[in-house]
Amino acid sequence: MRKWRLIINEGNVYWNMAVDEAMLLLKDKGEIPNTLRLFVFNPSAVTIGYFQRVSDAVNLDFLSKNRIPFTRRITGGGSVYHDVNGEVTYSVVASISDVATDVLKSYEIICKGLVYAIEKFGLKAQFVPINDVVVNGKKISGSAQSRKKVALLQHGTLMYNTDLITLASTLKAPKEKLASHGVKSILERVTTLSRELGRIVSKEETIEALIEGFSKALNAEFEREELTEKEVKLAEELVEKYKSKEWIFKR
C-alpha cells in the first residue's frame, strides 16, 4: 500500500475548480503528495468541459432563471450538473508515473475506483472508455483528466441521488448525441445509486464507498489531511479566473 493524502471538503463551483487546479500545479512541482479529494458543490452548480462552447453545453436560460452558477473546467469532456444533495465529486491528483503514462490506461485505472465503490452497494458497474462508468447500461459517473509535465488531475462524478429532472433541464445534449446512445433523453441514459437501489443513498455512504473503492484501485492507504497554506493561497488566486467571463466564455 502506498500512502496518499485524503481531503474531504466542499465549496462553490469557482473555489472547487480553483482547488483542483492549484493541487495539479503544486503536484507538478513536487510540492504535495498524491491526493484523493472528495467534495460536493455547494450550492449546486454546472461545470463545462474545456473545449466546449457554453451555448452548446448548457441551457443558459434555465441556469440564470434558477441562479445556478457555472464555470469552465481545465479538463476536457462534457458538461456536468453537480447536485449538492445528490452527487459527490472526486479528484485524483498524482504523479503520472504513479498511475500510467498511457492516457487511456490511466482513465481506466482511476475509474476502477468508481467501479469498486459502486460494487460496495451490491451493484454491477462497468467502465466504458473513454471516461464513463455505467450501471445497467446507464451512466452514473463521468470523469475528465488534465495533464501537466509530470502530474495529472482526474476529476469526476458519482451520482448517488441527483435530481435528474434538473440535470436534464440544465445540460444541453445535441440530438445527435442522444441518438448515438440509442435513447431518447438524458433521463433514459443516466442514473443514480438511489434510483438503481430503490432506496435513498446518503452522501456519507457514498463517500465511504469511494474511499474504499479508490484505496483498492490505487493500492493506496489514505491519511485524512487538510489543504496546505500554499494550496489555499494559490486557489484563492485562481478563483478569480473561474469567476471571469473571459474564462467561462472562452469558446
Next chain:
Amino acid sequence: MKSTSQKSGYLRGDTVMKKASVLKKIKGGKTVKIDVEIDDGKIHDIVISGDFFVYPQEALEELENKLKGCSLNEAKSILKEYAEKITVLGFTLDDVAELLEKAFKA
C-alpha cells in the same frame, strides 16, 4: 455517424464571407463541431469544440491558429501533421478534415 450543418453568408468588402457550423456525432458518444468563417477560399476563423479530450490541451488552440489563412488542402496537411504529434480522444483529426470539407462545400 450523422452530421449536420448550418450556413450563412454575408458581404465583407467585395467578397462573400461564408460562415458554417458543422457537427459530427462520433460513435461512442462524443461530439465534435467546427464553427468556421471562410473568406475567398481561405479559413478566416475557426473554433473546434466539443466534449472530447486533447493532450497536450494547448495544442488545439495552436492548431486553430495554424489553420487560419489556410486553403482546404493546406488545412488538411496541417491536420495530418498534428495527428502525428498530439493525442486526441473521442474524435480524430480526420473528422475535423471531413467537417472542413463539408464547410467549404456548403
